[in-house]
Amino acid sequence: MLIVETIRMSLNSIQANLFRALLTMLGIIIGVAAVITMVALGTGAQRAIDAQMAALGDDILSIQSSSRFSRGVTHDSQTLTTDDAKALAIEPVHLSDVVPEIGGRLQVKYGNKNFNLSVVGTTPNYPLVHGFKLAHGEFLSAAEEASRTRAVVLGSEIPEMMEVDAAALIGQTLQIRSISFEIIGIYESKGGSGWRNPDDDLYIPLSTSQFRVTGNEFVGTISARVSDSSTIPLAMLEIERVLRREHGILPGKDNDFSIMNRKQFAESRAEATQVFKYLLAGIAGVSLVVGGIGIMNIMLVTVTERTREIGVRKALGATRGNILLQFLVESTILCLLGGLLGLALGASVSALLAKYAGWQTVVTSSSAMIAFGFSAAVGMVFGIWPAKRAAALDPIEALRYD
């Protein structure tokens, strides 16, 4: 009953000084918007990694050359070769597919357009192991691998980049480092995955890449699929044994390669993202508290300005509790309105970031609720002191105040 009147009273007094109310709320608006946006960014990044993890499967091991350390200098050298891949494909019993690849950013020319794109040289089983599907044309074949054919399969976003219809590209040629390649196929979109987008890449036979582009036997990464995910440790031991032998590493010396379970890697990244998300939310939360201090400041001014009103209300029968409630409700409503506006602002900023900066953002209802609840709490906590001061005013002193 009285609370309804109190809320109406507060809304009236906010409405009577709308511009100032808006300025008062600014801190909360920005604070809530910051929390919403930060959490949206964090959640977006996390979703991306989750999707990536789901796509990876836990049965793929990734082998890379590791930097060697000798005579006090790190040598960032390539150590993996096509022969290593062949040995791994034949020997270990726990591996089903072995895919070597070598990649780098190269100049790509189509018509009179120039691009700098990542070109991956790899074997025909690459799409199978990495889960690529074809949208147009054909995959790279074993015959093309064997004959170092100058054929290329494009990631799904390349046609758009070149501003050509995808289907029309099949059979056309493009130049990689001024060497002509025939476009034989275009993949379906695999979806962005944060640090590298496979849809932006070009895929050519490994043999072609080594013969015509890099000019040596080295490969960058060897992906190996484990036949049964329960045998991952055994598979890793097998890989280690084969590669140490191939590389002639003496007992007691360090490996010149590293084996990584990509899912584990992604999981640790997800954890880091989580921490990052809370850190961002924490920083944004601090701005919310600063906003609360702004509210307190203005409420103190308001109480001073309205001393006479408080005196009149007390003379008419308001208890300390009535006055306390009035100012507490007012600061809480200010904060809630600020929270609502901040929510709208944060959601808009998140949407804009997603649209124009290409960052994945997800505004969850839980982050909205938390930000909203928090701003209500800020209103109450920071409103209590001004409200107490108002309630404690002596009626006759307040009436005399000018």
Next chain:
Amino acid sequence: MASILLQSPVLKPRSVIRLEGLQRRYQMGAQFIDALHCVDLEIQKNEYVAIMGQSGSGKSTLMNIIGCLDHPTAGEYWLHDERVSRMNDKQLARTRNMAIGFVFQTFNLLPRMTAFANVEVPLIYSGLNRKERLGRTNIALETVGLKDRMQHRPSELSGGQRQRVAIARALVTNPSILLADEPTGNLDSATGLEIMGLFDKLHSLGNTLIVVTHEQHIADHAQRTVRLSDGDVIEDTRL
């Protein structure tokens, strides 16, 4: 009215207000000022009392204490046989709300609210529901003859009309005592007479009235005149 009198077979009429040895002392640095020195006063139901005296004689101080807005530094104040000094914040608020209607010289209306909303304020603190408030507010505004102006804000009203709103606000809870501290002080004499006419009407309706004034023709409306000087009652005359 008559029935209440019949029910209480007390010979002496019960005082609505009884002040005993009331003192209100202000400290100004090392100096003490007694705004009220030692005031004894009893006011009966349905009395119409004018309080007179020169400026600074303690009239407002006395009214504020009677209105439960201020506390005496010594002495005792009995309101309806209850000791005001023993009341807590809630009881004081309830007393100001229900038992006392206060009319100020400077009106003290809330500027952002309409006349209607101003008059309604005490009823909100009484805890009445919307419908009851609507009825009572309308009656109070009708009593002061301002029903047609009830949606106006104070700034859109003349001084006399503002004071009528303030009187309606003081009346609206049906208090047993109506206090007015120089209610015509900020009004021209014609408007002042109108307001005094309103007080006469309220008195005839059975209200207990205490009006502070330093104009004799205003005091002439009352049946009893209490004169203050330097914080003491120096004269108490009944017609």
